[in-house]
Amino acid sequence: MSTDRILRLQHVEIRVPDLELATAYYTEVLGLIESARDNRDGADRVFLKCWDEREHHSVILREAPTHGLDHMSFKLNEASDLEYFEQKLGAAGVATKRYALRELGPGWGEALRFESPSGHLVELTHGTERVGNMLPMTNPPPRPQDLVGIAPPRLDHVFVMAEDVEAFTAFFTELLEFRMTEQILANDGHQLATFLEHSHTPHDIAVITGPNGALHHFAFWMDDWNGIRDAADTLAYHGVTIDVAPTRHGVTRGYTTYFFDPVGNRNELFTGGYWVDPDFEPITWTEEEMGRAIFYYHRQVNERFFTVHS
CATH class of the missing domain: 3.10.180.10 (2,3-Dihydroxybiphenyl 1,2-Dioxygenase, domain 1)
Incomplete structure (x- = not known):
């Protein structure tokens, strides 16, 4: 077990x-x-x-x-x-x-x-009801032939905001037994953001400094980088507001694109990352390198990333 x-x-x-x-x-x-x-x-x-x-x-x-x-x-x-x-x-x-x-x-x-x-x-x-995926249990093809739109295979993680990142992180690690994979530290040593997991992936939940109770985004898994690039074409075709075009994170090493649903909730498509064993040693990013941590290629984060979209 x-x-x-x-x-x-x-x-x-x-x-x-x-x-x-x-x-x-x-x-x-x-x-x-x-x-x-x-x-x-x-x-x-x-x-x-x-x-x-x-x-x-x-x-x-x-x-x-x-x-x-x-x-x-x-x-x-x-x-x-x-x-x-x-x-x-x-x-x-x-x-x-x-x-x-x-x-x-x-x-x-x-x-x-x-x-x-x-x-x-x-x-x-x-005990969530099991209804099955869209493939047969015997001799299945790799994916269904009648998928619509971007069609990510699964939900991946949620990213929230908190005024006290350290208290949030302590609650999830000490009481809910999550493991921290990465953190971004301010120059005075306090945590600006943390990334926590239970599924042996880089993160199941992450938190960054911001208003209490706020949602930053929730993310869907894509199987590869080409899937994210193709998804961006679909988003652009449908006139979806793209927040961040396809790029790469430093934290998690994942590939990503961010966009907004039509009522203001930020979504992400994510792929990549690494395997996390229970004895994984957390990675630390410094405040000076926060831009590279969040968006590795651009090396900077705009102010909008730290706000709740409205």
Whole structure:
């Protein structure tokens, strides 16, 4: 059995002021698949998944007056891990709430919810409904032939903002047992950004200095660099606002492009990186090299990167 109780990012729920416009973008341009709709607490929601994900959803759109992140959810290895983290968080004075199977919506697993020091709502879940990917289980082709749009195979990571990066990082590493892979340090030694993982990839979640509770972006995995370049062509064709054209990170060594959904949430397509063993030694970038850390080729970061898009 895996030593990690948390396996990876399960899903994100994001706010969208125009649900039908956002749904059209995520299904027709990005190429996600709609798996369900519901209405909870008076708000309509659309559940989406990437084509190679075997579980019911990885992105949930909730109609709301503003854009942003409602919560992030991480997949647990065993059902007993819910009790483990409920006790561990409770002992640290963190208030938690348990939810039964399907209580939170269609396809939903059992869940444990709590708030991080930055005000982000975090969920741990087990038992999300398995619906299968778009390939047969016997003699499958490498990919389906009827994909639409960019069609990333899976959700990769979420990147948030916090006023106190160190408190956020300590919460995730000490209580949720994430491992830090990289950090950007200010000249006075405090953390400007950190990158944390459970899935042996460079990051499942990352945080950078900014407003508490804010979403910087959430990212989808692409299989290679050519996929990211082709995706940028698709984004440009559809008139999507591209924030950062295809380039490379220093942190994570990944290839990337950033863009905005039609209501203001920043998306990323990501590929590359490296394998992370449990004894991986964190990499440190200095404040002077922050530009190269974020965008390795350009070696500078514009102010917009540190703000919440509106």
